[in-house]
Amino acid sequence: MLRAFxxxxxxxxxxxxxxxxxxxxxxxxxxxxxxxxxxxxxxxxEQLASQRQALGLDRPIPEQYTVWLGRFVRGDWGSSIATGxxxxxxxxxxxxxxxxxxxxxxxxxxxxxxxxxxVQATRGGRLDTTLSVxxxxxxxxxxxxxxxxxxxxxxxxxxxxxAFGAAGFDADxxxxxxxxxxxxxxxxxxxxxxxxxxxxGTARFVRGAMLDVRNAPHxxxxxxxxxxxxxxxxxxxxxxALIPVLTLLGLSLPALFSGAVFIxxxxxxxxVGRIMVEAVGAxxxxxxxxxxxxxATLVVVGNLLAEAMTAWADPRLRAQPSGAA
Amino acid sequence: MAPLLAVDPSLQRDIxxxxxxxxxxxxxxxxxxxxxxxxxxxxVWARLLFGARVSLGVGVLAVLLSVVIGMAVGxxxxxxxxxxxxxxxxxxxxxxxxxxxxxxxxxxxxWQPSAALVIVVLGLTxxxxxxxxxxxEVRALAARPFVESAVxxxxxxxxxxxxxxxxxxxxxxxxxxxxxxxxxxxxxAGLSFLGxxxxxxxxxxxxxxxxxxxxxxxAPWVATAPGVALVLVVVAATLLGDAVRDRLDPSYRx
Numbered sequence: 001m002l003r004a005f006x007x008x009x010x011x012x013x014x015x016x017x018x019x020x021x022x023x024x025x026x027x028x029x030x031x032x033x034x035x036x037x038x039x040x041x042x043x044x045x046e047q048l049a050s051q052r053q054a055l056g057l058d059r060p061i062p063e064q065y066t067v068w069l070g071r072f073v074r075g076d077w078g079s080s081i082a083t084g085x086x087x088x089x090x091x092x093x094x095x096x097x098x099x100x101x102x103x104x105x106x107x108x109x110x111x112x113x114x115x116x117x118x119v120q121a122t123r124g125g126r127l128d129t130t131l132s133v134x135x136x137x138x139x140x141x142x143x144x145x146x147x148x149x150x151x152x153x154x155x156x157x158x159x160x161x162x163a164f165g166a167a168g169f170d171a172d173x174x175x176x177x178x179x180x181x182x183x184x185x186x187x188x189x190x191x192x193x194x195x196x197x198x199x200x201g202t203a204r205f206v207r208g209a210m211l212d213v214r215n216a217p218h219x220x221x222x223x224x225x226x227x228x229x230x231x232x233x234x235x236x237x238x239x240x241a242l243i244p245v246l247t248l249l250g251l252s253l254p255a256l257f258s259g260a261v262f263i264x265x266x267x268x269x270x271x272v273g274r275i276m277v278e279a280v281g282a283x284x285x286x287x288x289x290x291x292x293x294x295x296a297t298l299v300v301v302g303n304l305l306a307e308a309m310t311a312w313a314d315p316r317l318r319a320q321p322s323g324a325a
Numbered sequence: 326m327a328p329l330l331a332v333d334p335s336l337q338r339d340i341x342x343x344x345x346x347x348x349x350x351x352x353x354x355x356x357x358x359x360x361x362x363x364x365x366x367x368x369v370w371a372r373l374l375f376g377a378r379v380s381l382g383v384g385v386l387a388v389l390l391s392v393v394i395g396m397a398v399g400x401x402x403x404x405x406x407x408x409x410x411x412x413x414x415x416x417x418x419x420x421x422x423x424x425x426x427x428x429x430x431x432x433x434x435x436w437q438p439s440a441a442l443v444i445v446v447l448g449l450t451x452x453x454x455x456x457x458x459x460x461x462e463v464r465a466l467a468a469r470p471f472v473e474s475a476v477x478x479x480x481x482x483x484x485x486x487x488x489x490x491x492x493x494x495x496x497x498x499x500x501x502x503x504x505x506x507x508x509x510x511x512x513x514a515g516l517s518f519l520g521x522x523x524x525x526x527x528x529x530x531x532x533x534x535x536x537x538x539x540x541x542x543x544a545p546w547v548a549t550a551p552g553v554a555l556v557l558v559v560v561a562a563t564l565l566g567d568a569v570r571d572r573l574d575p576s577y578r579x
Contacts, residue, residue, distance in 0.1 A: 019423055023431065030436060140559035142511045144518050145534050145552035152541050152548075258426030262515055277519065280430050288431070295427055 008307060012300035019296040020289065024068065027288055028061050034081045034283040055081065068289065078286040082279070087290045090275060095294055098271035101187070102260050105194035110249065112195070113202025120203065121210035122233055131203070138200030143259045147193040147266040154189060161188050164268040190267040194259060205248055209241035216240070243310060250306025253299055348546050361546045363536065369550050376528035376551060381558070383444055383523070384510035388502050390448025395455025396491070396498065402456070403463030404486050414460065421453040429516060443522045447509050455501055462494035496573040500566050507562030514555055530555050
């Protein structure tokens, strides 16, 4: 178990290194020069050359890569080309915002999605059909558009919830409950957007998995033993149906982070995604690289956690070496 | 079909008089605007139809590209097991672990944005699930008697793969492609929404939503209409995928 886990962790590390390496060469091969953006269009060629030298961009790309990687591993992430601020400060200020948004929406959408899917699979009939229409529609909603619609209704029409940022202008003067309420009010719309979409996919998947398990022999036996329908559903159907759902949870993490990039852009949520979008526009190499490394790491760690949870839920997977499962 | 159902929006001239008309209104030229007009006085319904050409076209072509790459990689990995298969599978898993939107953002913003770039980028980042599916199918099929008999008859292996194995592995690919079209259209719209996809004035549903974002307060219909269209198409693609699977895959028949 532990050995398999260590092997998966090493594979995950290799993926992170691979992603970062790929990204490093991609952004340097693509057109666009951060030095040019920094010195401005009126600069002389000499000024541009000295700026490039100062940033180390005049050296061969493989050399830049080794220098960057060495510094990055030692914790020296450089400073932003566009703003001059240290990259580590920017990222460490941003990632809790992303993780809290993505994590909360993950928990909420799985809880609600599992309940909805379970109700659909056990009740069937017209309720199932109605909920199916709702979940397929939710699943098909593009996040940025749903976000806009929520802003339109709750911010412009109802004037109930703020649409931008993670805290109000007066947040620094608030204390205790008021501060928490301010945070929650700002969290409401982005969280609702991500969660609503997540519910659609989860409910559809849970419903399918439960229908598959429902006709399995062990369920028939449980019924024949005289267990109540609730017990059969909770202990024998839902529990087994949750194993593929946990796997899905791991697989959906990258998609969730991806979705969060759009949501952060719309709601001006101060997370890693927004930093990334801004850095890409400004060709801010050190920031792009750090944000890439952090988001790739978050995705890989999330996958590992999901795998560990699957092993916990399904004893059959524990004994097997990884790869065979 | 779009030109039959609406006037080409680029032919409209009078901007000021027809700005921000609400849906179902008639301007003083007597032209009827089913979904109203945007801030340049352009008919939203017409923009929607012409945007559909771009969005649907990009979505379908991107999925076609991923299907071609995915089938090639998956079939090769499933047929030539051993070192080739291992390398290709490793590549697939690696590509699957790449954060797709991060990659999309980078690729789309580093080169000059265009519809062609969006197709290539979406195609290059979407082939992995298809490759996985095809790999599984091909592996299972390669051990079946009719394939062995073809090999025994002396049919050369590329021909065995193309004529005998791949046609039998198509079902899950068709399903995945139908689901993928919806997803690709959504991502295209997302990129265009961030300004990294199809560039205005060429309409796509994504940049229509983006342009409606600025006028959300006084003209909410501009952003609402393309979003509703997008949802309908993605729902349709999802249901189509489900229906095809139910039809073609015996194990899903109940």
